[in-house]
Amino acid sequence: MLPKHYTRIVLAERPKTDFTPTTFLRETVAFDLKPGPGEVLVRVDWISLDPAMRGWAGWPMEVVTYIPPVEIGAVMRSFGLGAVVEVGEGCELRTGDIVCGLTGLAEYAVMKEGERLQKIMAPESNPPGVQLLDFLGPLGIAGGFTAYFGLLDVAQIKAGETLVVSGAAGQVGSLVCQIGKLYGAKVIGIAGTDEKCRWLSEELKIDAALNYKSPSFREDFKDAVGYLDVFFDNVGGEILNFAITRLKQGARIALCGAISTYNGLETKGITSYMNLVMQRAKIEGFVVSDYSRRYPEALRDLSKWISEGRIIRRYHIIEGLENAPEALPLLFTGGNTGKLLVTIFLRPRRCYANS
Amino acid sequence: MLPKHYTRIVLAERPKTDFTPTTFLRETVAFDLKPGPGEVLVRVDWISLDPAMRGWAGWPMEVVTYIPPVEIGAVMRSFGLGAVVEVGEGCELRTGDIVCGLTGLAEYAVMKEGERLQKIMAPESNPPGVQLLDFLGPLGIAGGFTAYFGLLDVAQIKAGETLVVSGAAGQVGSLVCQIGKLYGAKVIGIAGTDEKCRWLSEELKIDAALNYKSPSFREDFKDAVGYLDVFFDNVGGEILNFAITRLKQGARIALCGAISTYNGLETKGITSYMNLVMQRAKIEGFVVSDYSRRYPEALRDLSKWISEGRIIRRYHIIEGLENAPEALPLLFTGGNTGKLLVTIFLRPRRCYANS
Numbered sequence: 001m002l003p004k005h006y007t008r009i010v011l012a013e014r015p016k017t018d019f020t021p022t023t024f025l026r027e028t029v030a031f032d033l034k035p036g037p038g039e040v041l042v043r044v045d046w047i048s049l050d051p052a053m054r055g056w057a058g059w060p061m062e063v064v065t066y067i068p069p070v071e072i073g074a075v076m077r078s079f080g081l082g083a084v085v086e087v088g089e090g091c092e093l094r095t096g097d098i099v100c101g102l103t104g105l106a107e108y109a110v111m112k113e114g115e116r117l118q119k120i121m122a123p124e125s126n127p128p129g130v131q132l133l134d135f136l137g138p139l140g141i142a143g144g145f146t147a148y149f150g151l152l153d154v155a156q157i158k159a160g161e162t163l164v165v166s167g168a169a170g171q172v173g174s175l176v177c178q179i180g181k182l183y184g185a186k187v188i189g190i191a192g193t194d195e196k197c198r199w200l201s202e203e204l205k206i207d208a209a210l211n212y213k214s215p216s217f218r219e220d221f222k223d224a225v226g227y228l229d230v231f232f233d234n235v236g237g238e239i240l241n242f243a244i245t246r247l248k249q250g251a252r253i254a255l256c257g258a259i260s261t262y263n264g265l266e267t268k269g270i271t272s273y274m275n276l277v278m279q280r281a282k283i284e285g286f287v288v289s290d291y292s293r294r295y296p297e298a299l300r301d302l303s304k305w306i307s308e309g310r311i312i313r314r315y316h317i318i319e320g321l322e323n324a325p326e327a328l329p330l331l332f333t334g335g336n337t338g339k340l341l342v343t344i345f346l347r348p349r350r351c352y353a354n355s
Numbered sequence: 356m357l358p359k360h361y362t363r364i365v366l367a368e369r370p371k372t373d374f375t376p377t378t379f380l381r382e383t384v385a386f387d388l389k390p391g392p393g394e395v396l397v398r399v400d401w402i403s404l405d406p407a408m409r410g411w412a413g414w415p416m417e418v419v420t421y422i423p424p425v426e427i428g429a430v431m432r433s434f435g436l437g438a439v440v441e442v443g444e445g446c447e448l449r450t451g452d453i454v455c456g457l458t459g460l461a462e463y464a465v466m467k468e469g470e471r472l473q474k475i476m477a478p479e480s481n482p483p484g485v486q487l488l489d490f491l492g493p494l495g496i497a498g499g500f501t502a503y504f505g506l507l508d509v510a511q512i513k514a515g516e517t518l519v520v521s522g523a524a525g526q527v528g529s530l531v532c533q534i535g536k537l538y539g540a541k542v543i544g545i546a547g548t549d550e551k552c553r554w555l556s557e558e559l560k561i562d563a564a565l566n567y568k569s570p571s572f573r574e575d576f577k578d579a580v581g582y583l584d585v586f587f588d589n590v591g592g593e594i595l596n597f598a599i600t601r602l603k604q605g606a607r608i609a610l611c612g613a614i615s616t617y618n619g620l621e622t623k624g625i626t627s628y629m630n631l632v633m634q635r636a637k638i639e640g641f642v643v644s645d646y647s648r649r650y651p652e653a654l655r656d657l658s659k660w661i662s663e664g665r666i667i668r669r670y671h672i673i674e675g676l677e678n679a680p681e682a683l684p685l686l687f688t689g690g691n692t693g694k695l696l697v698t699i700f701l702r703p704r705r706c707y708a709n710s
Contacts, residue, residue: 061626061629062600063600063630064582064630065631086518115364151535237627245417245418247419255628255631255632256632258628258629266626269623269626270626271621271622273415273638274414274418274612274613276610277610277611277613277640278640278642279421279640280640280641280642282638282639282640283637283638284637286632287633290635331407352675
């Protein structure tokens with residue numbers, strides 16, 4: 001039974017800097033969604049809130065984008081997970097199938113069948129320990145897959161190397177830290193609160209966790225890291241500029257994101273790049289969707305590690321679609337602890353996270 | 356017959372920003388140079404002045420260096436070319452051999468035999484058209500070899516790609532432009548005067564030459580380049596920051612140097628690096644000496660191209676070692692036109708350059 005109305009969050013204006021209360025608008029509208037040929041109607045149960053959404057709302061600086069910004073008045077783009085409730089002509093998906101993809105911030109979405117709409121195995125078919133929710137986390141594109149290909153393919157981490165991770169308590173960062181440990185690297189994580197650092201040290205058992213807000217951060221970094229082989233960067237800005245002064249020869253910086261710059265207010269820029277010459281080092285940006293053909297490989301390894309208890313994850317769950325707009329800024333202020341998700345029709349159960 | 360005295364230029368103080376008249380000191384001292392076992396005494400006929408010398412005098416910013424700075428009071432480091440005039444015990448070199456290496460700014464130098472002291476074939480053994488002087492230019496480590504490995508190995512230029520070169524009228528830049536053309540790239544050079552741009556367009560016949568001091572530079576760049584596959588950067592700073600906004604997917608930036616930053620006054624830094632993520636692009640620094648085993652390959656190709664008239668070079672020759680200190684700043688003000696050399700015992704002959 002489909003409802004008479006449904007709720008969606010649209011982009012009301014392009015944020016000039018940070019997201020504000022007027023960036024988004026909640027609309028409850030008459031239910032007029034109908035899947036056409038090759039389309040399915042999805043009831044969105046879970047939504048993933050990711051830093052990339054800041055860019056999707058329109059960058060405040062000049063960048064060449066790989067995906068056009070959301071149009072004003074359109075449903076805000078986001079990853080989501082839900083159940084197929086109606087199937088258009090010629091589809092292979094069936095009613096009841098669980099799918100994951102760019103649903104957007106809405107209770108229901110009409111989506112094209114195809115590569116970008118991933119069918120999730122029924123929970124009973126997954127390795128023990130794997131939860132449905134993990135498909136927006138360690139088994140999701142913006143989560144585990146990004147960490148996996150960024151660290152293993154772009155940065156080419158090797159056993160015995162020193163890996164530094166910024167945004168280490170975040171969704172991608174916390175997985176990079178753990179995959180780094182699994183591969184035999186010495187791992188140092190950087191985060192913005194002592195609580196996050198404790199979690200990284202005590203639960204994730206990385207070699208050191210540093211609070212970048214500490215006045216002794218640079219000295220702490222020199223003590224804990226020495227010089228680094230791989231820097232997996234989610235943050236950009238001053239931490240990146242400093243890390244570039246601490247490279248070993250042949251160091252690789254995998255540039256996953258630059259969250260400190262997304263509001264367009266970071267203007268100091270990177271001045272230390274002569275060290276890239278001195279140390280024959282590189283900074284390389286990447287976009288996970290380039291690896292889409294190899295997602296099954298990441299899914300296999302990450303599922304196995306979860307099932308073996310070798311990957312820890314935690315979720316920060318917001319209840320109700322209407323609360324998504326005010327939860328989003330948490331990603332940029334460091335206010336979330338773990339993967340930020342919104343639950344719509346379901347309510348969280350204790351078993352969703354192991355930490 | 357060795358003289359009773361010889362002249363050398365020593366580093367008197369570390370420059371805080373640019374080289375100044377008090378950076379160096381000229382000394383004429385009693386001749387006390389004597390090669391020990393495995394060493395040779397070289398009469399330095401030609402000296403190469405290179406931007407790297409600013410770093411060798413001590414960086415004004417924090418960098419991890421691959422070679423320690425010159426000590427205060429020591430002969431200033433530089434590449435040079437000259438004749439062996441005395442041979443120590445156990446050497447394979449012979450008196451009269453022509454050699455090239457880090458002689459320093461001095462009329463005579465005692466140097467260790469070995470990999471870092473390159474023996475030059477006698478002029479009559481070289482392919483027609485190759486001059487002795489070319490071994491400090493297109494056949495030299497800091498010249499042709501840097502251009503060759505930077506463009507072909509680091510940047511991996513391919514036929515049909517768009518190549519942009521900063522410092523394009525300089526020693527390395529002008530060779531990168533020409534090797535790029537030889538490999539079938541579309542080549543756009545950036546220089547700081549209209550005269551240099553004319554030389555690049557008319558003599559080197561690259562596809563476009565842009566004066567970065569022109570008020571319309573950014574528009575000119577967009578018109579001439581569109582988006583680029585490879586940026587070979589000698590300059591850093593604002594041009595690098597702008598170039599990063601004009602990358603095609605998979606673009607490579609070979610970072611050879613960052614001459615605009617060498618005086619430590621450039622503080623704005625690179626802010627456009629999110630484009631590296633968007634375009635799956637990389638910035639990679641390199642040091643030519645990592646390719647020392649492959650120098651013969653570069654020498655072979657570059658000699659052949661010179662001999663075939665496919666590489667044009669020009670020299671800006673300063674007469675007299677005593678004039679080296681005041682010629683050095685030309686490298687940073689754009690005041691030299693062609694490879695900057697100092698002649699000591701020889702005088703230039705017309706045939707040294709073909710342009």
